[in-house]
Amino acid sequence: MRISSVTIRGYKSYGSKGVTIPLQDKLAGFIGLNSAGKTSALEALRKLFGSSLMEREIFASDFHIGKDEMPKDITERELSIEVRIDFPPDGDDSVPHFFSDMVVDDTDEDPYLRIRLESSWRKSELIPQGEIDVKTYFINVAEGEPEEADTKKIFPSRLRGLIQIHYVPAIRKPGEQLKYASGSILHRLLKKINWKDDFKEKFDTKISEINDAFKGLSEFNTIQTSIASFWQKFHKDERYSETTLSFGGSDLDSILKKLEISFSPTGTHKPFGIDELGEGYRSLFYLTLVCSLLDVEEALSKEKDEETIGTTRPLLTILAIEEPENHIAPQLLGRVIKILKSISEKENSQVLLSSHTPAIIKRLKPEQILHFRITDVYETEVNQIKLPEKTDEAYKYVKEAVRNYPEIYFARLVVIGEGDSEEVIFNRLMNVMDVDFDDNIITFAPLGHRFVNHIWRLLDALRIPYITLLDLDSEREGGGWGRVKYALQQLLQIGVKKEKLLSIEGGAIMTIQKLKQMHTWDLVHAKALQGWIRRLKKYNVFYSAPLDLDFLMLMHYPEFYKKAIPKGGGPQIPDKDEKPEEFEEKLTGSIQATLKSKKATGYTYSEEEKELMIWYNYHFLGRGKPTTHIQVLSSMSNEEIEECLPPVFTEIFERIASILNTH
Structure with a gap:
């Protein structure tokens, strides 16, 4: 039972x-x-x-x-x-x-x-x-x-x-x-023993023998006689006139009350009592x-x-x-x-x-x-951890994700990113924006992957607010409109009303069939794309645009990232004027590597952004992303970071402050 x-x-x-x-x-x-x-x-x-x-x-x-x-x-x-x-x-x-x-x-x-x-x-x-x-x-x-x-x-x-x-x-x-006291563990344990009558008789006999042996010592008798003599001088009550010096109690229960446990060997060459042990x-x-x-x-x-x-x-x-x-x-x-x-x-x-x-x-x-939490009216609310069905492909991923990031259970707010770069950058920006994640019980979790809707659903069930930063990945496979479509679909899956999420100009609502085709829309419609990105911000979904967080940081702090190279290192960039063909070949290869496609041209990126892809390729595809960000950010002052801070971070930290003020 x-x-x-x-x-x-x-x-x-x-x-x-x-x-x-x-x-x-x-x-x-x-x-x-x-x-x-x-x-x-x-x-x-x-x-x-x-x-x-x-x-x-x-x-x-x-x-x-x-x-x-x-x-x-x-x-x-x-x-x-x-x-x-x-x-x-x-x-x-x-x-x-x-x-x-x-x-x-x-x-x-x-x-x-x-x-x-x-x-x-x-x-x-x-x-x-x-x-x-x-x-x-x-x-x-x-x-x-x-x-x-x-x-x-x-x-x-x-x-x-x-x-x-x-x-x-x-x-x-x-x-x-x-202690051998009612309700204690030792009392319950010793009560399990079947104390047989013959054992008790032998026990009482042995205790009497020990007491008699002590009484046979002349020095022991001297002490007892002295105590008895002075006791009779101090009072004359016949009820308590006789005194006997012996072990406290001669029955089994009295002896059991004096049981103790000791631990050895110890560094002091004497056994330790329970009170001498450390707290652990x-x-x-x-x-x-x-x-x-x-x-x-x-x-x-x-x-x-x-x-x-x-x-x-x-x-x-x-x-x-x-x-x-x-x-x-x-x-x-x-x-x-x-x-x-x-x-x-x-x-x-x-x-x-x-x-x-x-x-x-x-x-x-x-x-x-x-999961236990206190509501706004100071009452306890208890929620179970929601997981996808065991037959669902997402089950194993989400189960392992929450096991690897159990801090989300204790958070007042969870910031969800896509990887290690986000964690490094947010840790540094805490100082810049004067928002301590630990002090405010904010947890960062790099769980913004293909099963993010299950993470959202889990946090919704626990009533823990969250902010998500995703990569826009323009011109990468599935990127741009595909990433926006993905977020809209995930929000619908966790129960966001279609009438609000998919409303368009004139009061109409975009059909689910049209949403399914969103990934095929042309990226030249930049204004429309930005409109949907603004819509998603209302649901605490933000984007590192136009590509990913690594490229976003490179765009805003190019000189600092270009300095972050070992002596004699860095990308080998042919001179643009003296060797235009070699430069163009280097640039084309970097664009294709950055956008992860041999067909990529970077047509939605400016010339300056395309040239930065050479450095992106060097830093983030050829070296470790977190290591590079740590090196660069540690070399910058708070003022230098704040001066060119990407607007998306300003928006996210403003949203963090707003959520903390209402929770």
Whole structure:
């Protein structure tokens, strides 16, 4: 059995309409910016399935307060936390415990279980925190069906232990879990041991022998006699007149409370206690304790003749872990995730984790990730990662893209480019334009390729705004009108209204059939082309024109790029006046190489631009693009860059500022 969804309504940052968190896998990652509701989701499960009254207690502060509400004006509130639990199609040992309370959507559908905590708060003049009522129910009606008074049945406390949650907070305190105290991991582990009576008798005998041996020492007796003598002088109460110096407690439970763990060898030639370990190792040891608990529960059950699941161990153990990356070196995170995956694969375990780091997220499948964000009214919204169908050619590309650039999940804004050149240039322009991508949580992702519409769709689903910079590629195959057509088609695929996107003069709308022929339109119609490019800017799609970003930078900073050559290097350019034929041959070859066609003539480019293609060929087809841009941009001052900055960058940074101001 496993939890397949959690619905939270009216709890902390979850509004009164409710939010359903779908869990498609037994391992799920909750991601998003700080204060987006990830921890609240994990805590909500603890309110429902916590093993102690303290974990399950509902407080007045747990009830949601809207953005524009004044707490003093609120007189009552309600919250609910519901889980849907699915069972294997062939059933398992958990089914008999819940069979009478399962529901089904339709014939031939698998049955499932609904468990809901409901709580209400009412303002009270007598109780400072207000009156809080809490009840947990089985909901005996299918999801979406109307609920009546008789469709709710009290969830019996005897079943509470069958579903348990172990919550690992962001601040790890493994020392507390190594104490023999109720609720601690060590307590749960040692309770699994079958302490037989003959063992206890032998244990008590040995402890008595040790105490007697100490009493046989004359120096020990001297100390005890002195303490007893002075104690009797200080008070005359007969109830406490005798004193005995011995080990604190001689029974098994007393000794277990003194158990400690030590680590060796160490550089100090003495064992280390848990509190002497660094934060990272303490965090790792906390996870070790949790894994041991689950492993021992499973191992001990297998040693017994009869199955113990549902009697001495839970039917489902939920491991809810906050920020597993805390204090742990990046190279160890892969090992941590591997262990958590192995836990989730156990029959009676499910793992939910929250994280802020791409290093964790890139190790999860996109299907296992849930994105949390806070809306404009300060309420949590949860979205799944949308991928193309597995049969779609784009599936593998997009899956790998988001795995390689997991930073997009945490961004306030994503800038999409076509390659490494864009990333280098944007990193430099941050200083020039005084817009820090890190400070503003802006992520650059070189994902503007043939499947860009899927990246757009993914970001739309996560409610993350984005700006895209594409190459216009005039006179290259598929370039010019073809690139504009591509962007228009991709926008239509993600749901942009045709009536707005394809409107033309006179109020008419260009037909889809005509759009399909756009790539055949002649590039001499430059005015019309620029009109469509301006239209696309409204949808945050910009172009490096007339060719690509490398050529755009070369056009605006030609002298700086011409200087960026090794000693004795650079393109061998015949003298234009003295050797016109050789120069023309060099120019023609460079145009063809730049435009990637033996038929290319560069008819839409000026003579000056054509000559720059010789340098384009040298720098960007013969050498590394990022290396060249880094060398050139590092040699220029901010003022020199700003003086000749391509207008498209000014427009993009203005759009960035506008988006950040509204999000």
